[in-house]
Amino acid sequence: MSFPSPRCIPRFAPSGEWPEGGLEHLGRCPICSSEDRNLMHDNLRDRVFFVAPGSWRMWRCKNCDVGYLDPRPNSKTIGLAYASYYTHETASRANHISGPRSGLVRRLRQALRNGELNRSYNYHFEPSISSFGVLRVFAKRKAWEADAFVRHLPAPKPGSDQLLDIGCGNGEFVELAQKALGYRAEGLELDARAVEAARRLGICVHHGSVDQNDLPLQSYAHVTLCHVLEHLHHPVSALSNIRSLLQPGGRVWIEIPNLDAASHRQFGANALLLDSPRHLVMFNRKSLQISLEMAGFTSLAFKPVGGFIEEAYLQSWAIQSGIDPYSVEIADFPAHLKTAARRSADADSSRSLQVESLIVCAYRDNA
Numbered sequence: 342m343s344f345p346s347p348r349c350i351p352r353f354a355p356s357g358e359w360p361e362g363g364l365e366h367l368g369r370c371p372i373c374s375s376e377d378r379n380l381m382h383d384n385l386r387d388r389v390f391f392v393a394p395g396s397w398r399m400w401r402c403k404n405c406d407v408g409y410l411d412p413r414p415n416s417k418t419i420g421l422a423y424a425s426y427y428t429h430e431t432a433s434r435a436n437h438i439s440g441p442r443s444g445l446v447r448r449l450r451q452a453l454r455n456g457e458l459n460r461s462y463n464y465h466f467e468p469s470i471s472s473f474g475v476l477r478v479f480a481k482r483k484a485w486e487a488d489a490f491v492r493h494l495p496a497p498k499p500g501s502d503q504l505l506d507i508g509c510g511n512g513e514f515v516e517l518a519q520k521a522l523g524y525r526a527e528g529l530e531l532d533a534r535a536v537e538a539a540r541r542l543g544i545c546v547h548h549g550s551v552d553q554n555d556l557p558l559q560s561y562a563h564v565t566l567c568h569v570l571e572h573l574h575h576p577v578s579a580l581s582n583i584r585s586l587l588q589p590g591g592r593v594w595i596e597i598p599n600l601d602a603a604s605h606r607q608f609g610a611n612a613l614l615l616d617s618p619r620h621l622v623m624f625n626r627k628s629l630q631i632s633l634e635m636a637g638f639t640s641l642a643f644k645p646v647g648g649f650i651e652e653a654y655l656q657s658w659a660i661q662s663g664i665d666p667y668s669v670e671i672a673d674f675p676a677h678l679k680t681a682a683r684r685s686a687d688a689d690s691s692r693s694l695q696v697e698s699l700i701v702c703a704y705r706d707n708a
């Protein structure tokens with residue numbers, strides 16, 4: 342087999358099976374408990390990070406639409422799937438807003454993003470270009486990306502400036518929220534090596550999980566989870582615990598891969614977003630809404646999402662071709678798929694059910 346460029350590294354999923362004693366058999370939907378289901382994918386293997394042995398079945402619940410692995414790694418052995426993961430390095434994003442950027446294009450992008458954030462969320466970032474309102478018509482997707490970059494967080498006010506980022510990894514968003522946005526921000530992370538990396542940034546990170554922690558109840562105005570919920574064994578009880586951490590009127594912000602995404606339709610079992618066996622439960626808009634309502638959230642709003650489609654197509658194509666999806670670049674991409682990705686991106690909109698990621702804000706009521 343020949344590969345498009347020397348950058349493309351062929352790789353195979355690890356051989357062997359997951360330790361039998363480390364499996365958990367469900368037989369029913371982990372969200373709504375229905376036993377009514379269809380087999381969606383068989384023989385899924387780790388072709389994203391190439392560390393987890395085993396092959397996996399993904400089922401789709403006919404009642405609530407959620408996708409789930411069954412059997413799946415239990416909570417005692419799931420760490421095997423994270424032997425090499427991407428949240429251990431120390432990184433900083435805070436200077437994307439306030440730090441000096443080299444090059445005219447980068448400075449322009451920074452100023453446009455700041456202009457959007459000042460206009461929409463009442464910040465006062467500099468440098469900024471305040472005429473982004475006019476450019477918005479031509480750059481709607483860029484505006485959505487700017488909104489998602491700050492997780493739709495308004496400029497903080499006294500009394501509503503406590504933020505918790507769950508599954509914060511190396512803490513780059515906690516640092517951004519604290520140093521650039523002005524929140525009193527903390528993180529919660531299960532992986533001890535990621536906690537160490539985060540603490541090197543000089544930020545407050547608690548070691549624990551959403552189910553096991555000693556965080557004070559009703560004390561956060563904002564909780565955020567970026568690509569975390571799909572990794573959890575019990576998403577509804579996690580959401581319920583998150584609701585308990587929120588102040589009355591507080592808000593949880595969640596971003597997750599969308600099971601109904603265009604890349605999943607195009608690439609099926611080769612779609613990057615499946616990421617077996619780390620993604621245990623996969624949502625679409627309907628199943629995410631059901632889960633939030635089961636956890637007691639009454640008011641929720643889905644946000645427009647931009648970007649990711651080309652990357653999702655590129656990396657899924659790499660998986661399909663037996664290539665490490667993190668070794669490929671846009672230049673390696675076959676032209677017909679690039680066109681298909683662009684078409685899909687053009688058809689995409691805030692109301693599309695096929696966006697690559699879902700972003701939702703849900704509120705704890707004031708009672």
Ligand SMILES: [Zn+2]
Pocket residue numbers: 370371372373374375402403404405406407
């Ligand atoms: Zn269900």
